[in-house]
Amino acid sequence: MQALYSQLLIGLINGSFYALLSLGLSLIFGLLNIVNFAHGAFFMLGAFAAPLLLEHLGIGYWGSLLIVPPVLALGGMVLQRIVLRPLQELDHLYGLLATFGFALIVQGLMQIGFGSAGLPYAIPSALQGGQNLGFMLLPNYRGFVILVSLAVCASVYLLVERTRLGALLRAATENAERLSSFGINVPRLVTLSYGLGVGLAALAGLLAAPMLQVRPLMGADLMIVVFAVVVIGGMGSILGSIVTGYSLGVIEGLTRYFYPEASNTILFVLMALVLAVRPNGLFGRREA
Numbered sequence: 631m632q633a634l635y636s637q638l639l640i641g642l643i644n645g646s647f648y649a650l651l652s653l654g655l656s657l658i659f660g661l662l663n664i665v666n667f668a669h670g671a672f673f674m675l676g677a678f679a680a681p682l683l684l685e686h687l688g689i690g691y692w693g694s695l696l697i698v699p700p701v702l703a704l705g706g707m708v709l710q711r712i713v714l715r716p717l718q719e720l721d722h723l724y725g726l727l728a729t730f731g732f733a734l735i736v737q738g739l740m741q742i743g744f745g746s747a748g749l750p751y752a753i754p755s756a757l758q759g760g761q762n763l764g765f766m767l768l769p770n771y772r773g774f775v776i777l778v779s780l781a782v783c784a785s786v787y788l789l790v791e792r793t794r795l796g797a798l799l800r801a802a803t804e805n806a807e808r809l810s811s812f813g814i815n816v817p818r819l820v821t822l823s824y825g826l827g828v829g830l831a832a833l834a835g836l837l838a839a840p841m842l843q844v845r846p847l848m849g850a851d852l853m854i855v856v857f858a859v860v861v862i863g864g865m866g867s868i869l870g871s872i873v874t875g876y877s878l879g880v881i882e883g884l885t886r887y888f889y890p891e892a893s894n895t896i897l898f899v900l901m902a903l904v905l906a907v908r909p910n911g912l913f914g915r916r917e918a
Contacts, residue, residue: 634887635766641883642876643772643841646779649875650834651856652863653786654827660803660866662714662820663722665857667730670849671737672702672828676835677844678740681749691754691840698836699829706828707821714824715817733850740846748845775837782833783872786826790868799823803866858901864914874912 651673658666679698683689689697709732717724757771790796798819801809806816835849842848859878863870878897886893904912 632766637883637887638880639766639768639772639883640886641880642776643879644882645876645879646776647834647838647852648856648859648879649783649872650779650830650837651852652859652871652875653783653868654830654834655856655860656827656863656866656868656871657786657790657799657823657830658827659860660799660823660868662710662718662725662824664714664725664729666827667726667853668706668709668732668736669729669827669831669856670853671733672706672831672849673835673838673852674740674846674849675736676702676832677751677839677842677848678744678749678835679832680836680839681751681844684751694836695833699833702832703825703829707825709828710821710824715820737846737850744846746845746847748843748848751839751844753840771840775841778837779834782830783875786830787868787872855897858897860911862897862901862904862911864911867911867913870911870913 651669655666655669658664658669676698679702680691680694683694683697684691713728713732714725717728753771757774760767760769761773762768788796790799798809798814802814802816802819810816838848859875860871862878863874878900881900882893882896885896892899908914
């Protein structure tokens with residue numbers, strides 16, 4: 631049973647990252663209708679920022695947690711204004727290719743600067759060790775990641791579903807032209823939404839830094855799975871991203887325990903099955 635609980639914990643950890651990343655992707659897709667391939671690059675930059683800030687500026691983990699997400703969110707807003715906004719009236723394929731090209735450039739530059747092996751980053755001293763739950767030992771840092779992910783996902787959901795800003799974001803998704811006629815600055819909403827999505831990716835990368843080897847291709851490897859999570863949950867669905875992210879992480883962990891050979895393909899098998907029954911995803915809405 632100890633092995634089963636360990637795999638469930640790993641699945642829940644993976645689900646925390648899936649939920650954060652797919653939530654950011656859904657926010658961006660909802661307003662821009664672009665599959666943002668740059669998301670993995672911002673995840674990787676968020677992870678790299680932690681050891682670089684520590685090495686060059688002496689800023690530890692807690693300082694990085696406050697600095698990195700908003701700074702990279704600002705960088706994402708600049709990318710949206712300079713690169714993506716001029717492409718907004720064109721076919722959405724141009725935006726997809728632009729973000730894909732940006733991701734390749736960033737990955738290439740980081741490989742030139744730091745090599746393929748990347749950088750190590752230690753767990754902060756305050757979160758080292760673990761808690762004995764009786765049936766398993768829960769590492770403190772992994773429990774911290776789960777709690778932060780749950781808190782952030784719940785906060786974003788409440789922001790989108792229960793606040794005036796969220797109502798404006800949903801209205802812009804439904805009919806941007808009509809919202810503009812009421813004097814709302816829709817381009818600013820789009821930029822803020824993109825920045826929030828990028829900030830979530832950067833936060834996920836920073837949380838992953840002490841657990842994974844920080845390397846240039848870490849975002850590209852993870853985003854393949856995250857895209858499957860977004861498709862299963864429903865493109866643009868906030869609730870779908872959160873529920874599906876955690877659920878599929880746990881399913882992946884259970885598969886590693888009961889049938890390890892299928893652990894790398896189970897999510898894609900589920901994606902094919904869901905799309906065969908519900909082409910818009912589990913929580914996606916049918917287009918009018």
